[in-house]
Structures are given as C-alpha cells and as structure tokens.
Amino acid sequence: MSNAGPKLTSSSKTPLMWMILGTIGMFLAHYLVFIYAPMESTMRAAQRIFYFHLPSAWLCYIGFIMCAGWSLRYLMTQKSEHDALALASAEVGLTFGVIVLTTGPLWARAAWGVWWKWEPRLTTMAILFLIFTCYWVIRSFGGDNTGIRRFGAVLAVLGAPNIFFVHIAVTRWRGDHPNNVGLEPEMRVVLYSCLLIFIILFSLLIRLRYRIHMDERTVTALSRRLSRIGG
Amino acid sequence: MQNNTRTLFLAISHQVMRGALMLLSLVFIGHLMTATPAFAQKSEVEAPASSNSKATTTIVEKMTSSATDQFNSEREARLEDLRYKHLWIAYSLVWIIIFLFIRQTWQRSQAVRYRLDELKSRLVKLEESEEK
Numbered sequence: 160m161s162n163a164g165p166k167l168t169s170s171s172k173t174p175l176m177w178m179i180l181g182t183i184g185m186f187l188a189h190y191l192v193f194i195y196a197p198m199e200s201t202m203r204a205a206q207r208i209f210y211f212h213l214p215s216a217w218l219c220y221i222g223f224i225m226c227a228g229w230s231l232r233y234l235m236t237q238k239s240e241h242d243a244l245a246l247a248s249a250e251v252g253l254t255f256g257v258i259v260l261t262t263g264p265l266w267a268r269a270a271w272g273v274w275w276k277w278e279p280r281l282t283t284m285a286i287l288f289l290i291f292t293c294y295w296v297i298r299s300f301g302g303d304n305t306g307i308r309r310f311g312a313v314l315a316v317l318g319a320p321n322i323f324f325v326h327i328a329v330t331r332w333r334g335d336h337p338n339n340v341g342l343e344p345e346m347r348v349v350l351y352s353c354l355l356i357f358i359i360l361f362s363l364l365i366r367l368r369y370r371i372h373m374d375e376r377t378v379t380a381l382s383r384r385l386s387r388i389g390g
Numbered sequence: 391m392q393n394n395t396r397t398l399f400l401a402i403s404h405q406v407m408r409g410a411l412m413l414l415s416l417v418f419i420g421h422l423m424t425a426t427p428a429f430a431q432k433s434e435v436e437a438p439a440s441s442n443s444k445a446t447t448t449i450v451e452k453m454t455s456s457a458t459d460q461f462n463s464e465r466e467a468r469l470e471d472l473r474y475k476h477l478w479i480a481y482s483l484v485w486i487i488i489f490l491f492i493r494q495t496w497q498r499s500q501a502v503r504y505r506l507d508e509l510k511s512r513l514v515k516l517e518e519s520e521e522k
Contacts, residue, residue: 205472367499
C-alpha cells in the first residue's frame, strides 16, 4: 500500500491552450454541422443530430473504459491519483452519456415516431448508464474512504464489459438502431471533426475534475494534520 | 452522527431537486413541440363511388390526385418543421448540459481552492507560532 499522500498544491489552473482550442473548436463545429455538412435526403435536418450524438456516444464509452481501467489500477496500487482519475472519467463519461440519451430520443421521435424503443442498443445503453450512475452516486454520497473507493472500483470494473454488449447489440440481436450507415465524404469530414473537438472538450473536463478531486484529498489531509497539531 | 445524517439528507435532496428541475425543463421543452407528427396521421383518401360516366371518373381522379398531392406536401412541410425543431432542441440541450457541467465544476473548484488556501494559511500561522 502506498504511503505517499496527495501533493500539497492549491493550483487548479487549466492549460490556456486547451481552453483556446476548445473555444475555436466549438465555433468550427457550428460551421461544419450547420453550414458545411450536406442535407441528408431522408431525415433532412434531424440527421444533423447525428454529428453530436455519435461522438458523444464514443466518448461516453471511452470515459467508462477509462474509469474501469483506472479503477483496476487503483485496486492494484491503492494510489489516490488513480482513484481520482477513475472518478473524473466516470463523471465526464456520464455527462456525455446524458447527451447521448437526450439527443437519441429527439432523433428517434423524428425517425421512428416514438421517443424510446426497448430495442437492444437502447436497452443495453440505458443499463450501462445506470451502472455508472450507481458508481457516481456511491462515490458522491458514500463518503471518501478506502472501503467506498474499492467498492466503486469493483463496480466500475464489473460494469464496463457491458460496453461490449452495447456495441454488438445491433448486429447480434437485430436492433432497429442505425449501424454502419453509409456517409458521404463531406459527412465523414464533419463527423471526425466533431469527434476531435469533443475529444478536446473531454480531455479538458477530465483534467478539471481530476484537479478538483486531488485538491479535495489535499484539503482532507490538511484538515487531519491541523486537527492533530491542534490548529 | 445526527449532523452527518442531516448533511447527507440535504446533499441528496439538493441533487434530487436539481435532477427534478432538469427533468421539468425537458418536459416543458417537449410540450413546446405542438406539431403532431404527420406520420402519425392516417392518410386515407377514398374516391367517391364512380358513376357510369368516364368523364366524371376522370374529374374525380384528378381531384383526388390534387388533394393527395396537397396533403402530402403539407405533411412533408409539417415533418420538416418537426425535424428542425428537434435539431434545435438537441443542439440546445447539448450545450446546456456541457455548460452546466463546466459551471458546476468551476464552482466546486473555487470552493475547494478557497478551503485549501484557508487551511494552508492556518498551517503556516501554526508553524510560525510553534517556532516562536
């Protein structure tokens, strides 16, 4: 078990370059999605939801995979930094999950005529989202002690394989969710550009959350130290 | 112990209220969409019983065809309107969610930083008083 405590720092400055890149990226995304991207023939304007929905889904998966990976690392090393990264990844993954589960039904209503269908992809995605919501609730309201961290880490490691079922749901169980749709070259450009912009946003948010969690651990350590000294 | 329970209850209540507010705002946005999807409507246009005359049949067919065309174009216009509404709602929701997350992160960061600076200054004062 590592005895190294958290570093004593009060700096929570985010690299300015990331923020500038993110801001430029937002404006670029607006231009690409609403002006550059061609109009799709069947779904027309509603198809443009896809440029937010798909990158958010991928980043949601990546967030949950990172959470599981850092949780596994934490279980092996017991280092506070790994746990903080796992928690930050879960929080950002959940945020993108919320985006997926709100933009998806908006597209579904326009395409299928219903807000929700209990078809394989949607159902497994909802289950995955609920698992990591449980993780977040436990970590947020269960206190910050070693037992809760380990419990959360195990939950994340066991819940992450559900991502595989979400991925194969359409092909394996013949769902209605679109899968491997043909895209025009311009649409591919917009999709991958939006993905890159969302990755920048994803990285920025994880960094911010990680810094907060590490500072909170520092606050806890300092409080204990002061109470021992009698200050 | 009672204070911890109370704090936990307040924290959970706060989160539940925020979630409920978010849900209410989503429901409100949903109610703003007043257009009924045209695909939910049935498009049944039946031709009247034809008479023996071919001319009457032709006129009826023409009327039916133009009525169908008009209905289809109106239906398409309503569908197009619905698609644009959904696009703007989705777009707004994406940025609202990201903005709320960043705002909550920043607020928490400020609170933690303030607390950290306060503790560090107390520690420094304590160490200085011990040296004296």
